[in-house]
Amino acid sequence: MQKLRVGVILGGMSSEREVSLNSGRNVYDNLDREAFDPIPIFMDGRGRLWVIPWQLISQNTTTDITERLEREARRISYEGLKEEIDFAFISLHGKFGEDGCLQGLLELLGLPYTGPGVLASALGMDKHIQQMILKAAGIGVPESVLVREETWRADRAGTIKALCERFRFPLFTKPPREGSSIGVTLVRDEASLVQGIEEALKWDKAVLVEEFLDGKEFSSIILEEGGEPHPLELTEITPQSDYFTYDDKYMPGRCRKFTPPKNIPPEAAEAIKREAILAFRALGFRSYGRIDGFYLADGRILITDPNSSSGMAPSSFFFEQAACAGMLPAMIISRLIENALVIHRGKQGPL
Ligand SMILES: Nc1ncnc2c1ncn2[C@@H]1O[C@H](COP(=O)(O)OP(=O)(O)OP(=O)(O)O)[C@@H](O)[C@H]1O
Ligand SMILES: [Mg+2]
Structure with missing residues (x-):
């Protein structure tokens, strides 16, 4: 055969x-x-x-x-x-x-x-629209404002004033549709806000300005199997930089990750996985996804970055969490393919 x-x-x-x-x-x-x-x-x-x-x-x-x-x-x-x-x-x-x-x-x-269909993939990439959908589904997301490039170019001073009234520093600026922390800036004060906005605008036609979340960062891989999304074990991220930067993500030995989490209590980790499933469903994800967010000191769980795909380098969350569930890379890759075949056989129209 x-x-x-x-x-x-x-x-x-x-x-x-x-x-x-x-x-x-x-x-x-x-x-x-x-x-x-x-x-x-x-x-x-x-x-x-x-x-x-x-x-x-x-x-x-x-x-x-x-x-x-x-x-x-x-x-x-x-x-x-x-x-x-x-x-x-x-x-x-x-x-x-x-x-x-x-x-x-x-x-x-x-x-x-592999991965979700057209609409859900588009949503997985767009941090502004996905926040609107998650919010409507009752899922916690950070406070944010989208600034379009035309608005920024037409009235910089007015935009800065409005942002300073709305947010406290530090805050985050990011292009709405990028990954790997590309174009993301941790903005510490008003003086560096311009730089953060301009950096994000190198990558997209708008910039998402977001409140700074002070908490434990997590990443949750979800796999759909038998028509149901299932979380793998949760990972806690402890970046070496001020936040989880490109270098932290990809330089060997740079950042420590804990699967299962070290500083998030087990009950909270379970609640996070349930929230990740809700986000997965709200965005219409299929096949698999990676839901990232923060667990705050007051117990709130906020979803910052639902992704419709995941990095698959050897030390990625994907393979780390699979290993935790006893799966070698080859095993989880096979499961992903087999499950995706079932999903595509059962679809009506595009996924
Ligand atoms: N609101 C926030 N508060 C605190 N830290 C944040 C916030 N937004 C982003 N970060 C930090 O910046 C990193 C990159 O941001 P984000 O996850 O939004 O970008 P990304 O490029 O989509 O990442 P990924 O590669 O995981 O898809 C996060 O992993 C986190 O460490
Ligand atoms: Mg992302």
Whole structure:
């Protein structure tokens, strides 16, 4: 019998393409060869797809891969993807990969894939809209204001005044649709507010200004199985920097994570997992997701960052929490694929 051809899609057009390369190569390396036939599919910076020889995924950067594409890889059309693979394991992060764009293409092609559908993926990427939905569902979120670039350019002084009246310092500024802490700034005073806003506007057409949460940060991986979302064990994050920065996330040995949490009591951890499930459902997530947030000293649980995908490097939350549940990377990857196949078989219209 022919094995399911699993396309591991990596690279992409977003600011997180290097992170994607790390995730994708780890997924590729750990895919169970007995059950699946893994095919590395590279999306270049212009959104073009290539079937690449496996040797290329061990390149250090997406630039190294891109330079060798013409000679060593095979360009395929979007429609041609259907001839190459039976299933897409989406290892892209950020815009165009995690936000519903690629999911839309896969729906048109009739290819099943990991993670939520078009709408939920778009919601998972947009911190402003997702907060509105979570709030309406009675889920705690931080206080925030969205400042559009036009508003900011038209009246900087007025915008700063309004923000200073609304928030106390420190506060956070962030692009609404990024990941890996890209464009995020911890703003300590009025003088640095301009810088924080301008940094976020390098990445998007608006900036989300958010109250600072002083508490324990957590991350909860949710897996859908048998039609129900199930949380894995919770992870507590203790960043080495003032907050969980890009370097904290990806530099080896940089940041300590505790699975299960060390400084969050077990009852609170259970309550957090229940809240994470509520957020997963409220946003219409399917397949899997990663719900991040804060546990405050007064016992409140606030959800700051529900993600419709997760980093999948060796030391990611995803594999750390899977290990805690006794699953090797290959085991959880297989489960994710098998569950996604069931989900896509049961859908009516796009997921
Ligand atoms: N309101 C807040 N209060 C305190 N810390 C915050 C707040 N918002 C963000 N942070 C810190 O900044 C980090 C990055 O922010 P956030 O999770 O919103 O960004 P992201 O880029 O979507 O991250 P991810 O890579 O997890 O998807 C968080 O992990 C947290 O440490
Ligand atoms: Mg995020």
